[in-house]
Amino acid sequence: MQENQLRFRQIHMDYHTTQHIAGVGAEFDPDEFADTLAKAAVDSVTVFGRCHHGWLYYDSKKFRDRIHPNLAYKHLLRDQIRACHKRNIRAPIYLTIQWDHLLSRQHPEWITLNPQGQQNGTPPYEAGFYNHLCVNSPYRQFLEEHVAEVFDLLPVDGLFLDIVQAVDCSCQNCRNLMAAAGVNAANDTERQAFALKTINDWKREMTAHIRKFSKDCTIFYNAGHVGPRDRQIADAYTHWELESLPGGGWGYLHFPATQRYARNLGLDSMGMTGKFHTSWGDFHSFKNPAALQFECFMMLALAGKCSIGDQLPPDGKICKHTYDLIGSVYREVAAKESWCSQAEPVVDIGVLTPEEFNADGGLPPAVFGATRMLQEGGHQFDFIDSKSPLGKYKVVILPDTIPVAPALAAKLEKFVAGGGKLIASFKSGLNEAGDAFALKCLGVDFVGDAPFSPDFIMPAGEIGRDLPKTEHVMYTRGLQVKLRKGAEALASTRVPYFNRTWEHFCSHRHTPSAHKRGGPGIIQKGNCIYFMHPIFTEYADVTPRWCKQLLLNALDILLPQPLIRHDGPSTVVATLNRQKTEKRLALHLLHYIPQRRGQHFDTIEDVIPLHDLTLSIKAPKKLKSVRCVPDGAELAFTQHDGRINFTLPKLEGHQIIELAL
Ligand SMILES: [Zn+2]
CATH class of the missing domain: 2.60.40.1180 (Golgi alpha-mannosidase II)
Known part of the structure; x- marks a missing residue:
């Protein structure tokens, strides 16, 4: 069971406040602040110790020159925490890590450098505090002393350490360390691996440091996403906060896709949206109430807790109207949460996430295609990685781009031999070189790329249920495969007259079908169904309903009794x-x-x-x-x-x- 059960109704209260505004905190009233939160049914609020501008909001003894120069309310942070504690509201403290505008100006030599030797982040003549500082610089020592002082001066329920990312850095400190460790700094892959090790080592060191002062405060390092990369460092965290503001570039599919993965890593988790119409720093904007309801209730539905982002205005006066909006949702959460505490998802399907195998670390479109298709089909599923146990799944899906190394092949073959069902598409199941199927259970041999594209799938039988028995275009090039013994083509392709080129083309888009049989399109062998097209990426791109229908039909064949x-x-x-x-x-x-x-x-x-x-x-x-x-x-x-x-x-x-x- 998950430890460190978080509260359900949290606020992340940004307070990045420039020195170019006077009277910072001048209108702050601790009782008004905490009463407004309590009235909105908030039970936890993350409040600001140090912001991206680099300013402190507490009465530092060691770093007096970092206290906000216009701070009109001397003990802002302390009194926020005290007022919240009086009302049984948790108040973890926010500290910026890699973005600090003040320190970036004072110590430009602490800013990370890209491989061209340029500073990462905001150029000098643009607005923004986004220069990434390097934790291999003397900044590391500052962070240690800063955190120690926070524990010395303030009650600490938890720490939210923001902007903690692996940054590919070629500063002199990193280059010295790479040389000492025998890392070839000129090699992109080696340098990036060093960057990941750097940040993970720093997180472990910081968690150990924090534990000298508190055995049980919550600890979270934010990078704006939680994924397979975080499994190896989960021991440095107490929980996951999934920053995912649908209007801030994350979209409406990022949270469900990410939470379906993160909730299986053994720690409690929360979604984090915003009250903003768009994203952070969108002052005087309001999310539509229905959107805020959906975002919070989705967090409950996916066995997470809720967090809503806000920003306190510079004068420190909390916005009543914002908390009317938040309260309208959080009072409903309060009424519902006893059906959500210690909730464990019940699922049929484990989807291996292509994110694990994506070199640039981003979320490939197939993740969103799979999320959409399965959610729209009413299916219960997790995202998993190659280290996840498979025992609880009836079906495992390998969407489009899952290379299968020998250990994973053995694990999946064992799963199928034990009665598990498997769906794979396109290049999933190929070996790491991509020239042969490592998964023999799929019942196909690799020939090469499909000779025609677009080509057409011809629905037939059970796999074609609810689709007209005629050609359906598949927009993205698939693979040409041959059936192995015991495999059966559930549907085959038809090919066009020719591929569209400058020499021969027909009409505005792709060439129509010549009604000639191509190769096997969807193949079943026992417990496995293989699609030769990248149906998940294609659905993420242009959402052809027939791609989804074919997948749902395959699931009906393999999983006749879904939850x-x-x-x-x-x-x-x-x-x-x-x-x-x-x-x-x-x-x-x-x-x-x-x-x-x-x-x-x-x-x-x-x-x-x-x-x-x-x-x-x-x-x-x-x-x-x-x-x-x-x-x-x-x-x-x-x-x-x-x-x-x-x-x-x-x-x-x-x-x-x-x-x-
Ligand atoms: Zn560096």
Whole structure:
């Protein structure tokens, strides 16, 4: 079970405040501050020790020249914490790490350098405090003393250490250390590996340092994302905070994809959105209430806690209207959270994340394609990596670009031999060289790239259910494969008259089908189904419904009894969590529709109710009751063939349904 259970209703209270504004904190009133939070049902707030401008908001003894020069309220941080503690509100402290504008100006030699020898981050004549400082510089010593002083002067519930990233640095300190460690600094891969080791070593050292002062304060190092890279350093953290503001560039798929991975790393986790319309520092903006509801309730549905970002204005007067908005959501969270505490996700499917194998560390589109397709299909799934145990999954999916090294091949072959089901697509299952299938269970041999693209899949039989039996374009080039013994083509491709080139082309886009058979398109061998096209990336790109339908049909073949079935639209999100001690399941249903209303901006304004939603849940034994919670309305249900069936009269936004075991 997860340790360090976080609170459910948290605020991340930014306070990056320049010295070019006077009267900093002049309007701060500790009781008004904490009463406003308490009234909005907030139970934890992260408050500011040191900001990206480089200023301190407490009465430092050691670093008096770093105290904000216009700080009108001398003990701002201390009194924020005291007022919160009086109302049983936790108050962890925020400290910036790699971005500090003041120190970057005072010690330009501490700024990380890119391989061209230039400073990383904001150029001199642009606004912004984004120069990354190097922890291999004497800055490391400053951080140690700074943290020690914070413990000396203030009560510390936890530390949120911000901007802690592996930065590819070629400063003189890093080059000396690389030389001493025998690292070839001129080699990009070796240098980047050194950068990752640098930051991980620093985190472990800092956690050990913090533990000298507190055995149990929470510790989190923020890099704006949590992924497979963080597994190796989880011991330095007490929990995960998944910074993911849908309007701030993360989008609406980043949180569900990331949380479905992070929640399996053995630590408690929270989502972090913002009250801002767009992103951090968007003063005087307000998120649409429906969007804030969706974002917070999604965190609960995915077994996480909630955090909402805000920024206190320079004068320190908390915005009542912001907390009217936040309170409207957090009071609902408060009513729901007893069905969310110690919640463990119940899932059928483990999706190996292509992120683990992506050299640049970003999230490949196949992650978002898989998230969308499975969520829209009502499936219950985690993202996993090559180190995750597979025992709890009925189906493992390898989307598009999962190279399979010998150890992973052995693990997956064993899983399939033991009755596990496997779906792979495109290059997933190939060896690391990419020239042969390492996964023999897929039943295919590698020939090369598909000779035609786009080509066309011809739906047939069970895999083609609900699709017209005619060519469907597959936009992205697949692989040419041959069937091995015992494998069967569930669907084959048709090829165009020719590939579109300047010498021969037809009409505006791709060449139509010549109605000639190509190769096998979807192949089954026993427990495994293989798609030769990159269906997950393609769905992330242009969302052809037939790609999703083919995947859902493959799942119907391999997983005839999924945990949840419903007859709602594809915009319903359904998740299932178990509370062991309460002996119950909590089914979360959400219906909010993010819309592209700005050219590059998705939002939600309206909650569109659904009526008479029919649900069928795979239930292990006789259920005692089915109730809508927290209001408690009982729902009539029938139970047969290992499933319980009932109708929800109305779904308006978010509904938890308690299944008492
Ligand atoms: Zn460096």
